[in-house]
Amino acid sequence: MDVVIHPFPNQEADSLIEIFISYSDVNGDIGLSDSDTLGEFAFGNSAFYNLFIDYFVKDSGRWIKPVSPFNPLDTMNFNERLPNLTPTGNNKYLTGNLRLFIPVSPLGLTPDTVKFKITMWDRDLNPSNSIETKEIPLKQL
Numbered sequence: 001m002d003v004v005i006h007p008f009p010n011q012e013a014d015s016l017i018e019i020f021i022s023y024s025d026v027n028g029d030i031g032l033s034d035s036d037t038l039g040e041f042a043f044g045n046s047a048f049y050n051l052f053i054d055y056f057v058k059d060s061g062r063w064i065k066p067v068s069p070f071n072p073l074d075t076m077n078f079n080e081r082l083p084n085l086t087p088t089g090n091n092k093y094l095t096g097n098l099r100l101f102i103p104v105s106p107l108g109l110t111p112d113t114v115k116f117k118i119t120m121w122d123r124d125l126n127p128s129n130s131i132e133t134k135e136i137p138l139k140q141l
Helices: none
Strands: 002-007 015-023 051-059 063-064 094-103 112-120
Touching: 015 112, 051 094
Parallel strands: none
Antiparallel strands: 002 015, 015 094, 051 063, 051 112
16 A cells, blocks of 8 residues: 655645555456445445545544534544446456546545555455555645
8 A cells, every 4th residue: 555645736735645555356356336225235224335534633642533514423434435347258356456536625624644544345344354544734724
C-alpha cells in the first residue's frame, strides 16, 4: 500500500489523500453488479458496500472515528461499492490495483493527522485481511 498527499495548487495546504492498494482473489468473486440490490446487498444493509474504508482522526493522542454530520449515530467512512470484477473464462484468479482519492478536509473537518483501515468483502461476504495506513500528517488551510 502506498499513500500520496496532493497539495492545493499554489498553496501550502493539502487537498487529497491518494491511497494505492493491490489485491488478489482466487475465485474472482469481487465486486457487485448493478442488480445486486436485494437481501444483504440492499441499501442500508451491511453488504451494500463491499469496500470498507474506516476513517480515523488523531485527537489528543487517541485515534477516534469522527461522528457523521448526516447521522449522529454513525461515524464517518468512505465506503464504496466496487463493480463486478470477475474475469471471463475458466480461470477466475483475479489480481489488480485500486486508487482511492479521499479529501483532506471532508465535510469541513480539519484534522492534522489521520489514518484509514481498509477491508474488502467478496460476494460470499468473506472479508479480506484488513490493511491500515500509517499515520498521515496533513497541512490544512
